[in-house]
Amino acid sequence: MIFAVKPLTNIRTLTLWLVLFCPVATWIGWQEHAERYERFFQSTSIAQRMLSQKVVQHEAVLATLAALEHPPSPEQLLLSLQPAMPQLQGLGYLRDGTWVGSSASPPGMLAAVEQARQVGRPVTLALDQSRYWLVSPSNWSLLLDARLLIAAADFPPTLGTLTLDVGAEPLTLLARQSAVGSMGWDMSLQKTLGALSQPFPVHSWYRLTPSDWPWTEWLAWALASYLLAASSAAWRHSRAEARRRQEEMRLAAMTRLNTLGEMAAGIAHELNQPLTAILAQVRAAERLLDDEEERPAVRQALLASAGQARRAADIISRMRELVQPSAPSPRVAVDPDALAASLLFLRERELTRRGIRLSWRNASPGASPLGDRVALEQILHNLVQNAADALADVPPPRSIALSGGCDGAGYQFSVSDNGPGIPGEALPRLFEPFYTTRAQGMGLGLALCETLAGAMDGRLTADNLDPVGACFTLHLPLAGADV
Numbered sequence: 076m077i078f079a080v081k082p083l084t085n086i087r088t089l090t091l092w093l094v095l096f097c098p099v100a101t102w103i104g105w106q107e108h109a110e111r112y113e114r115f116f117q118s119t120s121i122a123q124r125m126l127s128q129k130v131v132q133h134e135a136v137l138a139t140l141a142a143l144e145h146p147p148s149p150e151q152l153l154l155s156l157q158p159a160m161p162q163l164q165g166l167g168y169l170r171d172g173t174w175v176g177s178s179a180s181p182p183g184m185l186a187a188v189e190q191a192r193q194v195g196r197p198v199t200l201a202l203d204q205s206r207y208w209l210v211s212p213s214n215w216s217l218l219l220d221a222r223l224l225i226a227a228a229d230f231p232p233t234l235g236t237l238t239l240d241v242g243a244e245p246l247t248l249l250a251r252q253s254a255v256g257s258m259g260w261d262m263s264l265q266k267t268l269g270a271l272s273q274p275f276p277v278h279s280w281y282r283l284t285p286s287d288w289p290w291t292e293w294l295a296w297a298l299a300s301y302l303l304a305a306s307s308a309a310w311r312h313s314r315a316e317a318r319r320r321q322e323e324m325r326l327a328a329m330t331r332l333n334t335l336g337e338m339a340a341g342i343a344h345e346l347n348q349p350l351t352a353i354l355a356q357v358r359a360a361e362r363l364l365d366d367e368e369e370r371p372a373v374r375q376a377l378l379a380s381a382g383q384a385r386r387a388a389d390i391i392s393r394m395r396e397l398v399q400p401s402a403p404s405p406r407v408a409v410d411p412d413a414l415a416a417s418l419l420f421l422r423e424r425e426l427t428r429r430g431i432r433l434s435w436r437n438a439s440p441g442a443s444p445l446g447d448r449v450a451l452e453q454i455l456h457n458l459v460q461n462a463a464d465a466l467a468d469v470p471p472p473r474s475i476a477l478s479g480g481c482d483g484a485g486y487q488f489s490v491s492d493n494g495p496g497i498p499g500e501a502l503p504r505l506f507e508p509f510y511t512t513r514a515q516g517m518g519l520g521l522a523l524c525e526t527l528a529g530a531m532d533g534r535l536t537a538d539n540l541d542p543v544g545a546c547f548t549l550h551l552p553l554a555g556a557d558v
């Protein structure tokens with residue numbers, strides 16, 4: 076899989092980069108330091124060995140001189156030894172307490188010889204910070220200058236500063252790095268020259284400056300860890316994207332299911348009423364069948380059943396159209412009287428049985444609303460049904476008044492009842508799908524009515540009446556005065 080590398084734009088990616096970079100960068104720095112220390116240690120050891128070899132030679136020279144039965148004069152000896160030992164500045168010996176040497180003897184020579192005899196090996200007598208006498212028990216002594224032991228250029232290249240403690244003050248043998256001014260990390264070591272007679276301490280320093288730090292490795296790792304962090308961020312991002320898409324698909328599927336569920340509930344709600352009416356009419360017709368005189372009543376019941384069945388079929392086709400709007404709903408001038416007559420014919424008997432009086436009043440005879448007849452029937456049926464439900468627990472007289480009339484440039488149907496009215500908190504939510512205050516209610520009737528009204532460029536409003544009751548008004552466009 077190939078990931079697009081995104082810049083370190085967010086805190087998480089930056090943190091990941093730091094988490095990756097810092098420990099490895101510290102490890103790289105530590106390794107570099109360990110390597111440099113190892114080299115510094117080796118170089119200091121080499122310098123210490125070189126110096127030790129030189130000073131051990133002094134002991135050998137003293138031993139050789141002691142073995143001479145007829146030694147040449149100290150001046151002659153000095154001349155012959157100096158080319159090989161530039162550090163040799165003078166020599167001499169004590170004979171019967173008298174000093175014979177190429178240069179004057181320092182104060183304390185006698186005591187030094189005495190000390191050398193006691194310890195059984197040569198001892199040193201420092202003159203200043205670089206020069207010293209090496210006094211042997213055999214009376215012979217060498218004057219040496221430690222500055223000339225080894226030429227600075229002959230020391231290993233990876234040494235910074237080297238000092239030797241011959242006298243009271245340290246003697247600087249090498250100063251490749253200036254100790255002041257540069258910032259950095261000091262490495263230091265102290266060793267002792269490997270000659271028993273001249274155990275001078277050697278100090279070695281090296282200052283690791285920023286130029287010694289492993290910048291190339293750090294830069295390479297910074298880049299590599301940047302790529303890692305950015306790729307990981309891109310991978311996380313693409314995974315989150317995939318999850319989001321999946322979630323969207325799940326949500327879409329759920330929405331489809333919900334819509335399906337709403338539709339099914341809406342259809343069940345709408346069909347329940349005509350089917351119950353058909354059942355009641357058919358049962359009544361069946362009972363009346365045996366009686367010859369009740370024939371007209373049987374016909375009436377069957378006609379009503381057929382009417383309800385037609386309405387059920389219309390509702391189904393209307394819902395299909397609402398879900399899949401094929402063609403714009405047919406808008407015609409609807410005769411309000413015919414509409415009300417049909418409604419009364421279908422509902423009057425059943426409502427009368429429940430002690431409810433349904434009435435129709437046309438306030439503007441001749442005026443017609445512009446709309447879809449089936450949708451209009453559906454809305455009015457719903458409103459009448461809701462009014463009847465609201466009147467269920469109300470003491471008689473119970474009435475539902477259906478009226479129609481012009482209202483300026485529009486036409487309005489209203490359905491009023493003398494029930495308990497609409498509770499204040501329910502008023503603003505009446506048209507929300509699934510909002511209901513009834514135990515058996517589904518809360519879809521008014522939502523459906525509002526949708527149907529909107530499809531006809533109309534609207535539905537609800538109010539409470541004074542002193543009691545509720546009134547629902549359907550506002551529609553006006554078709555014309557005469558139809």
Ligand code: ADP
Nearest residue numbers: 461462465496511512513516517518520521545
């Ligand atoms: P449902 O009838 O299933 O409850 P509706 O959408 O038809 O769903 O009605 C929503 C709510 O509106 C009802 O639960 C009721 O509280 C209120 N309502 C509707 N019509 C009336 C009315 N005529 N009088 C009082 N309240 C009503």
